Amino acid sequence: MEFVNEIFLKQKAFFNNGKTKEYHYRIENLKKLKAIIKKYEDEILDTLNTELRKPHSESYQTELGVTYEEINITIKNLAKWMKPKRVRTPITHFGASSTIYSDPYGVSLIIAPWNYPIQLSFAPLIGAIAGGNCAILKPSELTPNISSLLKKIINEVFEEDYIAVIEGGVEISTELLQKRFDNIFFTGSVPVGKIVMEAAAKHLTPLTLELGGKSPAIVDQTANIDLAAKRIVWGKFTNAGQTCIAPDYLLVHKSVKEELLDKMNHYIEVFYGEKPLESNRYASIVTERHANRLASFIEEAHIVRGGAYDIENRYIEPTIIDQVSLSDGIMNEEIFGPILPIFEFDQLNESVEFIKQFEKPLALYLFSNDRSVQEQIMKNITFGGGCINDTLMHIASAHLPFGGVGQSGLGSYHGKASFEAFTHQKSVVRQTTLFDLPLRYPNSKNGISII
Numbered sequence: 001m002e003f004v005n006e007i008f009l010k011q012k013a014f015f016n017n018g019k020t021k022e023y024h025y026r027i028e029n030l031k032k033l034k035a036i037i038k039k040y041e042d043e044i045l046d047t048l049n050t051e052l053r054k055p056h057s058e059s060y061q062t063e064l065g066v067t068y069e070e071i072n073i074t075i076k077n078l079a080k081w082m083k084p085k086r087v088r089t090p091i092t093h094f095g096a097s098s099t100i101y102s103d104p105y106g107v108s109l110i111i112a113p114w115n116y117p118i119q120l121s122f123a124p125l126i127g128a129i130a131g132g133n134c135a136i137l138k139p140s141e142l143t144p145n146i147s148s149l150l151k152k153i154i155n156e157v158f159e160e161d162y163i164a165v166i167e168g169g170v171e172i173s174t175e176l177l178q179k180r181f182d183n184i185f186f187t188g189s190v191p192v193g194k195i196v197m198e199a200a201a202k203h204l205t206p207l208t209l210e211l212g213g214k215s216p217a218i219v220d221q222t223a224n225i226d227l228a229a230k231r232i233v234w235g236k237f238t239n240a241g242q243t244c245i246a247p248d249y250l251l252v253h254k255s256v257k258e259e260l261l262d263k264m265n266h267y268i269e270v271f272y273g274e275k276p277l278e279s280n281r282y283a284s285i286v287t288e289r290h291a292n293r294l295a296s297f298i299e300e301a302h303i304v305r306g307g308a309y310d311i312e313n314r315y316i317e318p319t320i321i322d323q324v325s326l327s328d329g330i331m332n333e334e335i336f337g338p339i340l341p342i343f344e345f346d347q348l349n350e351s352v353e354f355i356k357q358f359e360k361p362l363a364l365y366l367f368s369n370d371r372s373v374q375e376q377i378m379k380n381i382t383f384g385g386g387c388i389n390d391t392l393m394h395i396a397s398a399h400l401p402f403g404g405v406g407q408s409g410l411g412s413y414h415g416k417a418s419f420e421a422f423t424h425q426k427s428v429v430r431q432t433t434l435f436d437l438p439l440r441y442p443n444s445k446n447g448i449s450i451i
């Protein structure tokens with residue numbers, strides 16, 4: 001493990017020489033990153049396809065497209081974001097001015113998961129570079145081909161004293177977490193998020209946690225049922241349900257349940273054909289272990305649609321289940337796969353109460369054309385972010401900070417929020433020396449110096 005320490009110390013030294021803080025250095029490296037991703041575009045798409053069976057078009061949209069958008073917005077706005085911001089000064093500080101400086105943290109650790117291994121490695125890395133930091137990226141061991149491709153790409157353009165990729169699993173992660181990083185950015189599961197936060201607490205290291213959880217979708221009787229079905233099917237079964245913000249379960253008004261189910265069936269077939277397990281538009285499950293976990297949920301369930309699986313090839317059919325009880329295993333963890341439990345409600349409030357039994361979700365999706373219902377849900381449920389009459393799309397906007405709340409995460413990123421996640425807001429009062437008001441001093445009475 002000595003090499004981990006060596007890279008870490010090299011990065012500390014490199015950060016201290018101040019180069020990473022310069023605007024031109026940051027821009028030049030963001031451009032280099034964009035160019036190298038472009039160069040390896042085909043290899044990235046092919047590796048995502050061989051390792052996770054992600055269809056090329058889906059990978060382009062959810063991995064590369066989002067990454068390019070993040071780089072472009074950052075290059076365009078970095079000068080503005082970096083500029084020290086003058087803010088108002090209270091009258092009690094007469095003669096002074098107030099400025100906020102965005103200060104790079106230093107050496108950052110980025111730990112990434114496997115489900116969108118390109119986007120979830122590069123998006124935080126863009127924030128780290130934009131913020132003027134050095135960074136060590138630790139991708140997931142569950143997608144080793146993608147992780148070594150990430151290493152190859154990064155090594156080709158960056159010296160490891162600036163940006164480095166360290167591959168490995170829990171052991172390497174644990175070793176890295178013992179180091180005194182200046183900032184940690186973690187994307188992954190809630191249990192590992194707690195381990196990361198505990199490690200950060202030892203050094204009081206600031207951190208961002210992008211975690212998961214059970215994200216609900218609600219469909220009421222005023223919704224456009226056809227569009228709701230189409231967008232839920234897309235949001236749930238993209239990447240075979242292995243999306244942190246995929247709808248985990250569905251709450252539907254009882255009067256539209258049958259219609260919604262019919263339409264969802266229809267769109268599953270439109271998107272993935274009659275035999276999704278043979279479709280080249282449908283992703284596989286990451287490992288056999290994960291496929292077995294999902295199959296065990298199916299075995300216990302009342303299946304409304306789908307239910308077939310092929311563990312050896314790591315395929316689980318798009319599956320909808322009902323008659324689910326809260327004590328069932330599937331309702332006691334994040335599903336993270338293509339199985340959608342459906343619950344019905346009569347009064348909207350029942351769905352609000354239902355959702356509140358769980359931890360604050362990372363995402364929430366409401367399908368309703370009733371403004372007052374939209375307002376009621378926004379007002380009464382705390383969640384990381386989400387959509388009204390859509391799914392997933394909020395994550396793909398660099399203008400919206402993305403993150404969870406409570407157990408679904410801490411802090412946010414994307415666009416300007418990424419820059420902020422990797423910088424400290426240093427507040428400074430610049431006082432005049434031309435005069436000195438006596439008010440605050442112990443030797444003043446009624447604002448007049450008495451000595």
Ligand code: NAD
Nearest residue numbers: 112113114139140169170173188189192210211212213244
């Ligand atoms: P994970 O928590 O198992 O692993 C994430 C990373 O942590 C990996 O790099 C892994 O090597 C490392 N790790 C695993 N165990 C560790 C330990 N004991 N100590 C230190 N590091 C450890 O998550 P995953 O299976 O890769 O990804 C799926 C989870 O990530 C889901 O819960 C999903 O909701 C969440 N996720 C969240 C977001 C988001 O943006 N909020 C995005 C994608 C995935």
